[in-house]
Amino acid sequence: MGANERLAAANRAWLDQAGVFAVNLMASPGAGKTSLIEQTAQRLAGKLRFAVVDGDIATSIDADRAAAVGAQAVQINTGGDCHLDAVMLQGALEQLDLKDHDLLLVENVGNLICPSSFKLGTHKDVLIASVPEGDDKPYKYPVMYRGVDVLVINKIDLLPYVSFDMDYFRQGVEILNPGLTTFPLSCTTGEGIEAWVDWLLEQVGSAAKEA
Ligand SMILES: Nc1nc2c(ncn2[C@@H]2O[C@H](COP(=O)(O)OP(=O)(O)OP(=O)(O)O)[C@@H](O)[C@H]2O)c(=O)[nH]1
Ligand SMILES: [Mg+2]
Numbered sequence: 001m002g003a004n005e006r007l008a009a010a011n012r013a014w015l016d017q018a019g020v021f022a023v024n025l026m027a028s029p030g031a032g033k034t035s036l037i038e039q040t041a042q043r044l045a046g047k048l049r050f051a052v053v054d055g056d057i058a059t060s061i062d063a064d065r066a067a068a069v070g071a072q073a074v075q076i077n078t079g080g081d082c083h084l085d086a087v088m089l090q091g092a093l094e095q096l097d098l099k100d101h102d103l104l105l106v107e108n109v110g111n112l113i114c115p116s117s118f119k120l121g122t123h124k125d126v127l128i129a130s131v132p133e134g135d136d137k138p139y140k141y142p143v144m145y146r147g148v149d150v151l152v153i154n155k156i157d158l159l160p161y162v163s164f165d166m167d168y169f170r171q172g173v174e175i176l177n178p179g180l181t182t183f184p185l186s187c188t189t190g191e192g193i194e195a196w197v198d199w200l201l202e203q204v205g206s207a208a209k210e211a
Contacts, residue, residue, distance in 0.1 A: 004085050004086045004118055015104065018101075019099075023203075024115075024126065026125065026127050031110070034107060036187055037069075037071070037107060051096050051103075053076060053106045055076045056075065058077055074096060078109060083109050084115065123203070127151050128154050129151060131154070131155040132158055135172075145172070153182065153184040153185070
Protein backbone atom coordinates (compact mmCIF):
# COMPACT_ATOMS: atom_id res chain seq x y z
CA MET A 1 0.00 0.00 0.00
CA GLY A 2 2.94 2.32 0.73
CA ALA A 3 4.32 1.75 -2.77
CA ASN A 4 0.87 2.45 -4.22
CA GLU A 5 0.64 5.73 -2.29
CA ARG A 6 4.05 6.81 -3.64
CA LEU A 7 3.08 5.98 -7.21
CA ALA A 8 -0.26 7.76 -6.78
CA ALA A 9 1.64 10.87 -5.68
CA ALA A 10 3.86 10.57 -8.75
CA ASN A 11 0.77 10.25 -10.99
CA ARG A 12 -0.69 13.37 -9.38
CA ALA A 13 2.50 15.32 -9.96
CA TRP A 14 2.54 14.20 -13.59
CA LEU A 15 -1.10 15.19 -14.11
CA ASP A 16 -0.52 18.57 -12.44
CA GLN A 17 2.51 19.24 -14.56
CA ALA A 18 0.50 18.48 -17.70
CA GLY A 19 -2.41 20.64 -16.48
CA VAL A 20 -4.88 17.74 -16.45
CA PHE A 21 -7.65 17.51 -13.84
CA ALA A 22 -8.44 13.84 -13.17
CA VAL A 23 -11.53 12.17 -11.71
CA ASN A 24 -11.78 8.58 -10.45
CA LEU A 25 -15.28 7.20 -11.14
CA MET A 26 -16.20 4.30 -8.87
CA ALA A 27 -19.43 2.28 -8.71
CA SER A 28 -20.92 -1.20 -8.66
CA PRO A 29 -21.06 -3.11 -11.94
CA GLY A 30 -23.71 -1.61 -14.20
CA ALA A 31 -24.38 1.55 -12.14
CA GLY A 32 -23.76 3.66 -15.23
CA LYS A 33 -20.09 4.69 -15.22
CA THR A 34 -19.63 4.35 -18.98
CA SER A 35 -23.07 5.84 -19.63
CA LEU A 36 -22.13 8.91 -17.58
CA ILE A 37 -18.83 9.19 -19.49
CA GLU A 38 -20.78 9.07 -22.77
CA GLN A 39 -23.25 11.73 -21.62
CA THR A 40 -20.46 13.91 -20.24
CA ALA A 41 -18.38 13.57 -23.41
CA GLN A 42 -21.27 14.71 -25.57
CA ARG A 43 -21.77 17.84 -23.46
CA LEU A 44 -18.07 18.69 -23.13
CA ALA A 45 -17.37 18.52 -26.85
CA GLY A 46 -15.92 21.85 -27.93
CA LYS A 47 -15.60 23.08 -24.31
CA LEU A 48 -12.87 20.85 -22.86
CA ARG A 49 -10.30 18.45 -24.19
CA PHE A 50 -10.68 15.18 -22.32
CA ALA A 51 -9.44 11.61 -22.23
CA VAL A 52 -10.79 8.42 -20.68
CA VAL A 53 -9.09 5.49 -18.98
CA ASP A 54 -11.31 2.42 -18.58
CA GLY A 55 -10.58 -0.31 -16.07
CA ASP A 56 -12.18 -3.71 -16.51
CA ILE A 57 -11.24 -7.28 -15.76
CA ALA A 58 -11.57 -8.09 -19.47
CA THR A 59 -12.59 -6.66 -22.89
CA SER A 60 -12.25 -3.21 -24.44
CA ILE A 61 -16.02 -2.66 -24.61
CA ASP A 62 -15.98 0.45 -22.39
CA ALA A 63 -12.96 2.13 -24.03
CA ASP A 64 -14.61 1.49 -27.41
CA ARG A 65 -17.76 3.22 -26.13
CA ALA A 66 -15.73 6.21 -24.91
CA ALA A 67 -13.83 6.39 -28.21
CA ALA A 68 -17.14 6.30 -30.09
CA VAL A 69 -18.13 9.59 -28.43
CA GLY A 70 -14.85 11.24 -29.38
CA ALA A 71 -12.61 10.68 -26.35
CA GLN A 72 -9.01 9.52 -26.54
CA ALA A 73 -9.52 6.29 -24.58
CA VAL A 74 -7.17 3.72 -23.09
CA GLN A 75 -8.45 0.38 -21.78
CA ILE A 76 -6.76 -1.34 -18.85
CA ASN A 77 -7.54 -5.03 -18.37
CA THR A 78 -6.74 -6.01 -14.81
CA GLY A 79 -6.87 -9.72 -15.64
CA GLY A 80 -8.87 -10.49 -12.50
CA ASP A 81 -8.05 -7.69 -10.06
CA CYS A 82 -11.20 -6.05 -8.75
CA HIS A 83 -9.77 -2.50 -8.78
CA LEU A 84 -7.34 -0.19 -10.55
CA ASP A 85 -4.13 0.79 -8.77
CA ALA A 86 -1.59 3.55 -9.25
CA VAL A 87 0.80 1.49 -11.36
CA MET A 88 -2.01 0.57 -13.75
CA LEU A 89 -2.97 4.22 -14.12
CA GLN A 90 0.69 5.12 -14.66
CA GLY A 91 0.78 2.65 -17.58
CA ALA A 92 -2.33 4.25 -19.06
CA LEU A 93 -1.00 7.80 -18.63
CA GLU A 94 2.07 6.77 -20.65
CA GLN A 95 -0.24 5.98 -23.58
CA LEU A 96 -2.08 9.32 -23.49
CA ASP A 97 -1.06 12.66 -24.96
CA LEU A 98 -1.59 14.36 -21.62
CA LYS A 99 -0.52 17.81 -22.82
CA ASP A 100 -3.46 17.75 -25.25
CA HIS A 101 -6.07 17.29 -22.51
CA ASP A 102 -7.69 19.32 -19.73
CA LEU A 103 -9.67 16.52 -18.09
CA LEU A 104 -9.17 12.80 -17.51
CA LEU A 105 -12.09 10.57 -16.55
CA VAL A 106 -10.95 7.26 -15.06
CA GLU A 107 -13.57 4.50 -14.95
CA ASN A 108 -12.59 2.13 -12.17
CA VAL A 109 -13.53 -1.57 -12.10
CA GLY A 110 -17.16 -2.10 -11.05
CA ASN A 111 -16.90 -2.82 -7.32
CA LEU A 112 -17.91 -1.03 -4.11
CA ILE A 113 -15.14 -2.42 -1.92
CA CYS A 114 -11.63 -2.71 -3.39
CA PRO A 115 -11.34 0.56 -5.41
CA SER A 116 -11.80 2.63 -2.24
CA SER A 117 -8.49 1.30 -0.84
CA PHE A 118 -6.25 2.11 -3.80
CA LYS A 119 -5.45 5.76 -4.46
CA LEU A 120 -4.69 6.49 -8.11
CA GLY A 121 -3.42 10.05 -7.94
CA THR A 122 -6.61 11.55 -9.38
CA HIS A 123 -7.87 14.85 -7.95
CA LYS A 124 -11.40 13.78 -7.03
CA ASP A 125 -13.03 10.48 -6.13
CA VAL A 126 -16.60 10.21 -7.41
CA LEU A 127 -19.05 7.45 -6.50
CA ILE A 128 -21.94 6.65 -8.82
CA ALA A 129 -24.79 4.95 -6.99
CA SER A 130 -27.83 3.86 -8.98
CA VAL A 131 -31.43 3.54 -7.92
CA PRO A 132 -31.96 -0.18 -8.75
CA GLU A 133 -29.04 -1.17 -6.49
CA GLY A 134 -31.19 -0.34 -3.46
CA ASP A 135 -31.36 2.37 -0.82
CA ASP A 136 -29.37 0.42 1.77
CA LYS A 137 -26.00 0.66 0.01
CA PRO A 138 -24.48 3.47 2.13
CA TYR A 139 -25.19 1.40 5.23
CA LYS A 140 -23.63 -1.75 3.74
CA TYR A 141 -20.59 -0.19 2.02
CA PRO A 142 -19.62 2.58 4.48
CA VAL A 143 -15.92 2.77 3.57
CA MET A 144 -16.70 3.65 -0.03
CA TYR A 145 -19.35 6.22 0.89
CA ARG A 146 -17.14 7.78 3.58
CA GLY A 147 -14.14 8.26 1.30
CA VAL A 148 -15.57 10.00 -1.76
CA ASP A 149 -15.64 13.70 -2.70
CA VAL A 150 -18.80 13.60 -4.81
CA LEU A 151 -21.82 11.33 -5.18
CA VAL A 152 -23.85 10.82 -8.34
CA ILE A 153 -27.23 9.12 -7.96
CA ASN A 154 -27.93 7.68 -11.40
CA LYS A 155 -31.06 6.15 -12.97
CA ILE A 156 -33.51 8.49 -11.24
CA ASP A 157 -35.86 7.80 -14.17
CA LEU A 158 -36.44 4.41 -12.49
CA LEU A 159 -37.61 5.88 -9.16
CA PRO A 160 -41.33 5.31 -9.98
CA TYR A 161 -40.68 1.63 -10.71
CA VAL A 162 -38.41 0.40 -7.91
CA SER A 163 -38.68 0.66 -4.17
CA PHE A 164 -35.94 3.14 -3.34
CA ASP A 165 -36.48 5.46 -0.39
CA MET A 166 -34.40 8.52 -1.28
CA ASP A 167 -34.65 9.97 2.25
CA TYR A 168 -33.38 6.75 3.83
CA PHE A 169 -30.54 6.56 1.28
CA ARG A 170 -29.51 10.19 1.79
CA GLN A 171 -29.68 9.88 5.60
CA GLY A 172 -27.20 7.00 5.36
CA VAL A 173 -24.90 9.10 3.19
CA GLU A 174 -25.18 12.11 5.51
CA ILE A 175 -24.08 10.07 8.55
CA LEU A 176 -20.95 8.87 6.72
CA ASN A 177 -20.07 11.91 4.65
CA PRO A 178 -21.87 15.05 5.88
CA GLY A 179 -22.65 17.67 3.27
CA LEU A 180 -21.40 15.48 0.40
CA THR A 181 -21.90 17.19 -2.98
CA THR A 182 -24.55 15.07 -4.71
CA PHE A 183 -25.92 15.00 -8.26
CA PRO A 184 -29.14 13.01 -8.80
CA LEU A 185 -29.40 12.38 -12.54
CA SER A 186 -30.42 10.07 -15.32
CA CYS A 187 -28.12 9.08 -18.15
CA THR A 188 -31.18 7.86 -20.03
CA THR A 189 -33.34 11.00 -19.94
CA GLY A 190 -30.49 13.49 -19.45
CA GLU A 191 -32.18 15.00 -16.37
CA GLY A 192 -29.60 16.44 -13.96
CA ILE A 193 -26.57 15.92 -16.21
CA GLU A 194 -26.02 19.65 -16.80
CA ALA A 195 -25.36 20.24 -13.07
CA TRP A 196 -22.75 17.47 -13.06
CA VAL A 197 -21.07 18.84 -16.20
CA ASP A 198 -21.09 22.37 -14.73
CA TRP A 199 -19.36 21.02 -11.62
CA LEU A 200 -16.68 19.37 -13.78
CA LEU A 201 -16.13 22.58 -15.78
CA GLU A 202 -15.84 24.56 -12.54
CA GLN A 203 -13.30 22.09 -11.12
CA VAL A 204 -11.16 22.18 -14.26
CA GLY A 205 -11.37 25.99 -14.27
CA SER A 206 -10.25 26.33 -10.64
CA ALA A 207 -7.45 23.79 -11.10
CA ALA A 208 -6.18 25.81 -14.08
CA LYS A 209 -6.25 29.05 -12.04
CA GLU A 210 -4.27 27.46 -9.19
CA ALA A 211 -1.56 26.20 -11.56
N1 LIG B 1 -32.94 3.34 -16.91
C1 LIG B 1 -31.67 3.73 -16.92
N2 LIG B 1 -30.71 2.88 -17.35
C2 LIG B 1 -29.44 3.33 -17.34
C3 LIG B 1 -29.08 4.64 -16.91
N3 LIG B 1 -27.73 4.75 -16.98
C4 LIG B 1 -27.27 3.59 -17.48
N4 LIG B 1 -28.29 2.72 -17.69
C5 LIG B 1 -28.18 1.34 -18.21
O1 LIG B 1 -27.50 0.56 -17.24
C6 LIG B 1 -26.71 -0.44 -17.90
C7 LIG B 1 -25.28 -0.37 -17.42
O2 LIG B 1 -24.71 0.88 -17.82
P1 LIG B 1 -23.16 1.08 -18.00
O3 LIG B 1 -22.94 2.52 -18.29
O4 LIG B 1 -22.59 0.09 -18.95
O5 LIG B 1 -22.65 0.75 -16.52
P2 LIG B 1 -21.17 0.60 -15.97
O6 LIG B 1 -21.18 1.07 -14.57
O7 LIG B 1 -20.21 1.28 -16.89
O8 LIG B 1 -20.97 -0.99 -16.02
P3 LIG B 1 -19.60 -1.84 -15.84
O9 LIG B 1 -18.51 -1.08 -16.54
O10 LIG B 1 -19.91 -3.13 -16.48
O11 LIG B 1 -19.38 -1.94 -14.36
C8 LIG B 1 -26.87 -0.18 -19.40
O12 LIG B 1 -27.86 -1.06 -19.89
C9 LIG B 1 -27.34 1.26 -19.46
O13 LIG B 1 -28.11 1.55 -20.61
C10 LIG B 1 -30.12 5.51 -16.47
O14 LIG B 1 -29.92 6.66 -16.05
N5 LIG B 1 -31.37 4.98 -16.48
MG1 LIG C 1 -18.50 0.52 -17.77
